[in-house]
Amino acid sequence: MHNPDTTDLTDARGVADLLQELREAGRQEAAATLASRAATHTPLTNPHDLAHLLKELRWAGQEEAVQALLARDPATHTTLTHPGDIADLLQELRKAGRKEAAATLASRAATHTTLTAPVGVARLLKELREAGQEEAEEAVQALASRAATHTPVTNPGGVARLLQELREAGRKEAAATLASRAATHTTLTDPHGVARVLQELRWAGQEEAVQALASRAATHTPLTDPDGVAGLLGELREAGQEEAVQALLARDPATHTTLTHPGGIADLMLELREAGQEEAVQALASRAATHFPLTHPGGIADLMLELREAGQEEAVQALLARDPAAHTTLTHPYGVARLLKELREAGQKEAVQALLARDPATHVDLTDPYGVARLLQKLREAGQEEAVQALVSRAATHTPLTNPYGIAYLLQELREAGQEDAAKTVERRALDT
Numbered sequence: 445m446h447n448p449d450t451t452d453l454t455d456a457r458g459v460a461d462l463l464q465e466l467r468e469a470g471r472q473e474a475a476a477t478l479a480s481r482a483a484t485h486t487p488l489t490n491p492h493d494l495a496h497l498l499k500e501l502r503w504a505g506q507e508e509a510v511q512a513l514l515a516r517d518p519a520t521h522t523t524l525t526h527p528g529d530i531a532d533l534l535q536e537l538r539k540a541g542r543k544e545a546a547a548t549l550a551s552r553a554a555t556h557t558t559l560t561a562p563v564g565v566a567r568l569l570k571e572l573r574e575a576g577q578e579e580a581e582e583a584v585q586a587l588a589s590r591a592a593t594h595t596p597v598t599n600p601g602g603v604a605r606l607l608q609e610l611r612e613a614g615r616k617e618a619a620a621t622l623a624s625r626a627a628t629h630t631t632l633t634d635p636h637g638v639a640r641v642l643q644e645l646r647w648a649g650q651e652e653a654v655q656a657l658a659s660r661a662a663t664h665t666p667l668t669d670p671d672g673v674a675g676l677l678g679e680l681r682e683a684g685q686e687e688a689v690q691a692l693l694a695r696d697p698a699t700h701t702t703l704t705h706p707g708g709i710a711d712l713m714l715e716l717r718e719a720g721q722e723e724a725v726q727a728l729a730s731r732a733a734t735h736f737p738l739t740h741p742g743g744i745a746d747l748m749l750e751l752r753e754a755g756q757e758e759a760v761q762a763l764l765a766r767d768p769a770a771h772t773t774l775t776h777p778y779g780v781a782r783l784l785k786e787l788r789e790a791g792q793k794e795a796v797q798a799l800l801a802r803d804p805a806t807h808v809d810l811t812d813p814y815g816v817a818r819l820l821q822k823l824r825e826a827g828q829e830e831a832v833q834a835l836v837s838r839a840a841t842h843t844p845l846t847n848p849y850g851i852a853y854l855l856q857e858l859r860e861a862g863q864e865d866a867a868k869t870v871e872r873r874a875l876d877t
Contacts (some may be wrong), residue, residue: 632664642680645657648699732759783799814853
């Protein structure tokens with residue numbers, strides 16, 4: 445245990461963590477000594493760490509230390525570089541009943557905080573609004589005006605968050621200013637973020653900005669992320685931007701999107717179908733079936749499921765013709781279990797037998813107890829008693845015990861399989877650690 449008399453006080457977050465450690469260990473005297481030293485000597489420069497220290501001092505019941513730290517006026521002396529961190533300190537000052545200090549910090553932050561991070565600026569605006577004081581209202585106005593004009597719009601996800609906060613704060617003029625800038629200048633490399641900006645512009649009633657951004661996004665957003673492109677198509681439809689929808693579809697996302705994420709492929713197929721693009725749906729399904737990597741069994745299982753649910757039976761057969769049962773890796777027990785399940789539900793008895801013949805019970809990694817349990821379940825359902833015994837023997841003695849949820853699930857599966865001795869072995873190992 446650290447000595448509270450010699451602890452380095454320059455790291456307020458570290459001091460707070462040590463205070464928590466002392467409090468939980470019941471070392472009240474040591475905690476009081478450290479609290480007293482920290483309150484009078486910890487630097488006031490980092491608002492986030494100061495907020496953490498104030499919170500821990502309050503939880504520890506170190507009221508004298510709280511008052512001593514606040515008497516040093518952190519609201520006046522803390523740095524204003526990170527608006528999100530300032531929001532943390534404002535919250536703690538309010539909880540400590542220091543309205544004047546909170547007003548001082550709010551005023552400083554509104555006029556001087558750095559505006560490079562739109563998410564941090566949004567957090568600060570939210571905290572200022574929740575303060576509910578007249579001074580805070582003035583600070584909201586000042587910060588909203590600065591943010592709308594000067595916050596970079598390169599990060600569309602962050603811009604969407606800031607637009608949301610300006611809208612909820614009723615700052616229509618600031619929202620309109622930011623909307624105009626975002627529509628013409630926000631980066632288009634992240635279709636998820638662009639879709640979020642479009643949604644916020646739509647909700648704010650910024651129709652001209654919606655149209656300008658929709659036009660840019662449809663012609664310039666990369667097509668590599670199928671889930672992102674699907675989200676963008678959906679938002680363009682919601683916004684009634686039919687010309688932009690057609691412009692994006694004309695770039696043929698079904699042919700150009702990457703094929704590594706089954707869920708994204710499924711989302712894009714759904715959006716293409718909603719847009720009446722049946723040929724594109726079939727083209728994407730065919731590409732996925734022909735080129736999706738066979739290395740990860742869980743990914744193959746997910747793709748089979750998505751293709752079956754989309755009614756793409758030819759694509760399912762094309763995928764199966766590549767013989768994933770013979771080529772997929774056997775490292776991941778959960779993935780192997782998923783693939784066994786999908787092959788059985790697709791009526792692929794030979795493929796199931798081929799996969800089982802590769803003896804996954806002796807090859808799967810044991811670090812995921814939940815996955816091991818799921819594989820045991822599928823082996824039992826397939827009537828593979830020898831494989832069940834082999835996997836039970838390995839799992840009982842070698843599965844790591846670091847994941848309590850996974851171990852609980854494994855114990856349940858062992859008992860359902862009638863493997864009481866193995867379950868007791870796992871329990872004994874758990875008690876000995």
